[in-house]
Amino acid sequence: MSPTPIVVFLVAENRLLREILVRVLRNKEDLVVAGAIPYSPSALKEITAARPDVVVFDSARIALSGPRAIARMREAGQLAKVVMIGMEENEDTFLQAVGEGVVGYVLEDAPGAENVRVIRAVAAGEAVCPSQYSTRLFECAARDISFSYNPSHESRFRLSRREHQLVGLIRLGLSNKEMGNRLNLSENTIKNHVHRILRKVGANDRLDIVARCQSEVPILASREPSGPASSTRSQDPSARKFGPPPIFGT
Numbered sequence: 181m182s183p184t185p186i187v188v189f190l191v192a193e194n195r196l197l198r199e200i201l202v203r204v205l206r207n208k209e210d211l212v213v214a215g216a217i218p219y220s221p222s223a224l225k226e227i228t229a230a231r232p233d234v235v236v237f238d239s240a241r242i243a244l245s246g247p248r249a250i251a252r253m254r255e256a257g258q259l260a261k262v263v264m265i266g267m268e269e270n271e272d273t274f275l276q277a278v279g280e281g282v283v284g285y286v287l288e289d290a291p292g293a294e295n296v297r298v299i300r301a302v303a304a305g306e307a308v309c310p311s312q313y314s315t316r317l318f319e320c321a322a323r324d325i326s327f328s329y330n331p332s333h334e335s336r337f338r339l340s341r342r343e344h345q346l347v348g349l350i351r352l353g354l355s356n357k358e359m360g361n362r363l364n365l366s367e368n369t370i371k372n373h374v375h376r377i378l379r380k381v382g383a384n385d386r387l388d389i390v391a392r393c394q395s396e397v398p399i400l401a402s403r404e405p406s407g408p409a410s411s412t413r414s415q416d417p418s419a420r421k422f423g424p425p426p427i428f429g430t
Contacts, residue, residue, distance in 0.1 A: 193242060236262075
């Protein structure tokens with residue numbers, strides 16, 4: 181029996197790239213192109229109807245800023261894996277993409293076959309990024325683990341890794357929906373986690389969680405990342421008070 185084909189949906193602003201990629205993907209027996217469109221207000225509805233395994237974007241402006249297409253997908257409960265292709269070499273954009281839940285990232289100078297390889301790998305449960313970003317990714321992961329799951333801070337409330345992570349996001353003043361978008365979890369799942377944290381720490385509300393967990397999840401105020409994103413964050417009163425967010429969301 182043939183394996184179930186991977187259903188791919190393309191949201192590509194570059195018409196030539198879109199047409200070439202459709203032609204390439206349709207020549208692969210294990211891949212099915214369910215849609216290939218430039219972004220429009222109806223794109224989310226078309227993606228939802230197609231129920232793809234992988235959604236491919238070629239524009240950081242569309243996917244990460246402007247209409248924030250990936251965030252809108254998550255808000256609508258769309259859990260398809262996301263790949264970004266044809267990207268300019270920009271570390272800040274890459275890290276922002278990881279923060280939004282992108283698991284495949286291909287630079288514009290990559291050979292055409294790389295797009296197909298990454299789509300297949302992501303569909304199989306892997307995460308793929310350019311080799312030059314690997315060190316930075318490990319640094320961010322190490323910082324996040326230290327921030328959100330330090331065993332020396334478990335003794336008092338016995339928070340899980342995920343709960344430590346949520347305490348850090350609560351410190352930033354994020355809503356349940358915003359935390360869900362950051363972590364690729366449903367708003368209801370976040371709500372359940374927060375209720376468990378309230379019970380574990382004996383808190384009355386979110387501010388009380390932050391106050392009681394000051395020693396549980398250390399504030400990394402001295403480890404603000406560099407670059408444009410850090411200057412924007414430093415102007416946010418909640419960010420100044422509670423420290424920078426973790427980069428990883430899983």
